[in-house]
Amino acid sequence: MKKWMKILVLFAVIGIAAASYVYVFVYNKAHPDYRKLEPNFSLSSESCFEAFKKDASEANQRFIGQMLQLSGTLNQIESTEKQTIFYFIHSEGMFGNEGVRVNMLPDEQLSEIISGQDITIKGYCTGYNQTDVILEHGSVIY
């Protein structure tokens, strides 16, 4: 094989490898495995809710986009067609009960969890909608 052809083939291989890497590991990179993420903050569900209620702007800066580990008494479990939602209720307002809402991971084993139980969970905080603090991708910490 001539030298120029070898160089051409080498560049083509490098180009294909680079494009494949970008496609697989950048463009199609997987969502985080939230169950394995370490919490950035650990606090009671009531402290978390009160922080947002007292100063939403400051709490937004501190907690949004962070993994929170929350402890408290689970007041309500709601199951929809796609997910299970845990509620820690701390107040009442225009939408009825207010508190911390945790949208649990769909494959989380929750059959033994009951309302009224003291529990510790972790989840990804997406903010406060003036009624509830919302955590996504929740999982139970045993």
Added chain:
Amino acid sequence: MIVSLAMGIQLQAQKYITKNGKIHFYSDAPTEKIEAFNNQVNSALDITSGDFIFRVLMKSFQFEKALMQEHFNENYVESHKFPNASFVGKVTNVTEIDFQKTGTYQAQIEGDLNLHGITQKISEQGTFEVKDGKIHGKSTFYIAVADYDIKIPQAVITNIAEKIEVNVDILLEPLNK
């Protein structure tokens, strides 16, 4: 208006709410189709006055691709600066809708949509299906990203549509107080 609606909801039984409303948006651009889902939209409707509100957390939108979700939150809607979107308005033809009678009714909705820190007046059509004491609201409308000061870099201009299709699907239940 939110405060007055909230006070009204606490005092009367003519208010319908949900915390599980669904919003889906779809961007149909030449080089890429992008969609996202949010299933925890707060909404309240006063069937007497027609007052109607929504509140949405931007970071609760879920995308198929993690990279798209990152770009949406960090570069486009800047959800660290503007974590909420909201709509505050009215069903202007509320008197034409019989919320006691099963049926599907056309609804005219007008109000202020706040997104990315920008508020724009919008006027959209929707339907309310009244059934079994609940109100199932649906609407599809389009918003222009430029109207909300959402800047798309030139490098990805063909990846994101100038107008985004927004689908709203809410099942409102009576507020029991």
